[in-house]
Amino acid sequence: MGALDNLEPKSVFHFFEEISQIPHGSNNVQAISDYLVKFAKDRNLEYIQDEARNVIIFGNATKGYEDKEPVILQGHMDMVAVHDADYDIDMTTEPLKLETDGKKIWAKGTSLGGDDGIAVAYCLALLDSDTIPHPRLEVVITTNEETGMDGAFAIDLSPLKGRKLINIDSETEGVLLTSCAGGARFYARLPITKVHRSGIAYDIEVSGLHGGHSGTEIIKEYGNANVLLGRILAYVSEQNCVSCLSLVSIDGGVADNAIPVNSKATVVVSEEVSEEEVLRSVSEIEGVVKGELSVKDPGVKFTVTKKNKGTFDCFDAESMKKVYRLIMSLPNGIQAMSASVPGLVETSLNLGVVVTKDTTVTLEYAVRSSVDSSKDNLLKRLEYITAEFGARSEITSSYPGWPFNPDSKLREHMVEVFEKMYGRKPQISALHAGVECGLFGKKLEGLDCISIGPDMEGVHTTAEKLSVESSARTFEYLCEVLK
Known part of the structure; x- marks a missing residue:
């Protein structure tokens, strides 16, 4: 029996x-894409699988709905695949271990992939049923949404006849999402010079943070493990004068759009520096940070682990200084709040990933704004600061925002159905995160979009x-909207 039977x-x-x-997980979608194709083949459904592994499946209208306009249902097949540091799993090859108490579903030691597995499950349940009434369905399941909407950029939508699209990538029941921010991914690639250095190696790690989606959760101002690690290195190196400290590597985070909960640096100190001095230095800055995050993110923890003695390839002094100063100089978090929508973040960025590879340290940011000019201005600011440190900038996966449509017939219909079912109006909302509606709207003229989804927590x-x-309830509502 399955856990959810x-x-x-x-x-x-x-x-x-x-x-x-x-x-x-993102960029590991061949198997899930092929599964969707097999699903369609087994049911003699028309389908398209493109080179980006996007899949479109066409479901015939049920009896009495043959003359109705097709409806596009849309979600993405990839998930942010993360696991607890102490949970032994290879998420590129091993399945999730689902658990439930009958009220909620989660995965042991890992992210769940409700974002956006529930969309795929809804669509397959509809396509598999011969009892749920609906017009012709054009089900679009894209790839690598979580890493820059790559599938949505690549997909050819010309075979679609529908101009009403229900995106199922939201995370709060009873909310109709009607617009969202645009965004981009920004890379700062800092070249480093290495030298041989003898001494004792230590791992310095930041952990225990809340984390979350860098769009929906950025307003809560949780701690960012990568930013905090840069701060530790700056304090230990400059403020507390632990002599002869060198950096071997710095790595943290799993995705640009996930607020990082773990980040680790390996450093080397001379044998003359005692372990107690290293611990004391890190403890001092930990006390300061804990005070600052006592309400926002009280679980933050700094850990120092003594390793082996030897000779190591380390950053030279100038390279190490540039790394932590660049981390501290580039902005992070909320940059502006919306003046027109109370409580909505307008512009933000998140240092989601730091990685050391060979002679380069790369900082990877998710940049978001509901105002395109503000997004462009922030990206330019990042470029200027990065250049001052001798680093190279790269901007990828820039995608448009999804503007509010004041004449949406789909919104009117979905509000009316919701009121009939629940006796109240749904919330009409904007989101400081990216959904694929903006890109789809650029490709299909006259497209009318709404995004919905069931309640989720702790995504990513x-x-x-x-x-x-x-x-x-959300599935019942979707079925009623289609009916």
């Missing part, structure tokens, strides 16, 4: 569990959970 609706959770058995983290009851 007793949950309703059975078809939805059956397909959700099947998906969870196929590793499908190992604390991710999906509400069972909310998933059931």
Whole structure:
């Protein structure tokens, strides 16, 4: 028996569990894409699989709906694949281990992939059913949304006839998302010079942070492990004068759009420096940071682990200084709040990944703004600062925002259905995060979009959970909208 066999609706959770058995982290989507193709073939459904591994499946209209306009249902097949540091799993090859208490679903030691596995499960349940009434369905499942909407950029939508699109990539039930921020990925690539250095190696690690989605959670101002690690290195090297400290490597985070919860640096100090002095120096800055984050992120922890003695390839003094000063000089977090939508972040960025490879340290940021000129200005600011440190900038995956459509017939219909079902109006919302509606709107003239989804928490983290009851209600609502 599967872990979700007793949950309703059975078809939805059956397909959700099947998906969870196929590793499908971003950039590891071949297997999940082929699974979708097999699903279509087994049911004699027309399908398209492109070179980017996007899949479009066409579902025939049920009896009485043959003359109705097709509806596009859309989600993405990839997930942010992260696991706890002490949980032994290879998420590129091993399935998720789902658990449930009947009210929520989570995965042991890993992220769940409710974002956006629930969309795929909804779509497959609809395509598999011969009892749910609906017009012709054009189901679009894209690849690598979490790493820059690569699939949405690559996909050819010309075969689609529908001009009403329901995106299923939101995370709060009862909310109709009607616009979102645009964004881009920014890389700062800093060249480093290495020297041989003898001494004792230590690992300095930041952990225990809340983390979360860098769009929806950035407003909570959780600690960023990469930024904090840069601060530690600056303090230990300059403020507290631990002599002869050299940097071997610095690495942290898993994705640009996930607020990093772990970051680690390996350093070498001379044998004359005692372990107590190193511990004391890190403890001093830890006390300061804990005070600052006592309410926002109280679980933050700094760990120092003594390793072996030897000779190591280290950054030279100038390279090490540039690394931590660049981390501290580049902005991070909220840059501006919306003047027109109370409580909505307008512009932000997140240092999601730091990685050391050979003679380069790369900083990777997710940049977001609902105002295109503000996004462009922030990217230019990043370029200027990066250049001052002798580093190279690269901007990729720039995608447009999704503007509010004041004449949306789809929104009117979905509000009306919601009121009839629940006796209240849904919330009409904007989001400081990217969904693929903006890109789809650029490709299909006259496209009318709404984004919905069930309640989720902790997305992009190992604390991710999906509400069972909310998933059931949201599916019921989607079916009623199609009916």
